[in-house]
Amino acid sequence: MQSNFDDFDRRILAELQKDATLTADQLSERVGLSRNACWRRMKILEDAGVIRKRVALLDPVKAGCPLTAIVNIRTNQHDSDWMTRFQAAVRSMPEITGAYRMTGDLDYVLRVRVADMAGYDAFYKCLIGKVAVSDISASFVMEEIKDSTALPI
Amino acid sequence: MQSNFDDFDRRILAELQKDATLTADQLSERVGLSRNACWRRMKILEDAGVIRKRVALLDPVKAGCPLTAIVNIRTNQHDSDWMTRFQAAVRSMPEITGAYRMTGDLDYVLRVRVADMAGYDAFYKCLIGKVAVSDISASFVMEEIKDSTALPI
């Protein structure tokens, strides 16, 4: 099954990544298939897990999280116990909207959303209270040029 | 009207950030309000732009973009012409799913989604063909510990 989409699938996915409220009817216009064909393909893509879910995206400013930080973390202990605790900490903190273990095995990058600098400070204290890190440094986003959930398909 | 949510609004937003397909009925169960009260608040939050849109999220592996790169870019020219061209380049490249100008005014961070290393190489060549950068370095994501679109509310 996996990854053999045709152009129709790709167009369906592209549209739904922009707007998941489209009805099968509206989709069919944009994609160039009948309503039912669209609906069937959509269902297949959902059942196959290509479409993971549909979510609402909020305005960060209006939702009260206008400040984004990119946090670089380095550890010197790469035992599995530390990693488990780190993962648990990451999952428990909703301010962390992205957490990536990078090539090199010692480096992590976080994307953190907070209200302001005070919010970041509180986050920082909370984090280092949960796990030990040998080095941590944050940069702050001055301007969000692009922030998309759409994968290139 | 801006940012005075009460707990009900927050719970509605939290639920819709997890699953935007919930009906007003289902929402009402989880939030503890009547169907119509939920619907009314949802509409207000939409009209106010707190809810920006609803989108489908794809599985990166199944959609054929399993490799994520974090790209650090430095420039020495901060004239507005360079910035305009850089922004245009960023917007024109769908592989770039995030682009942030960081504190310091010379540094940019990109999040890039590609199929594999060959895909990254093609992306890299394309990017440097469009804008001049004085320094560019990529790290690759070994493990995605968390990747969420939900803001902490």
Add this chain to the structure above:
DNA sequence: TATGAAAAACCACGATG
């Protein structure tokens, strides 16, 4: 293409605090 069931998209009234 047709169709029954469901949900969306509203409106209106009376109650509540």
Add this chain to the structure above:
DNA sequence: CATCGTGGTTTTTCATA
């Protein structure tokens, strides 16, 4: 007097036959 809940209506979409 905002906002709740209840209970309606009409229209649209779903999900299949």
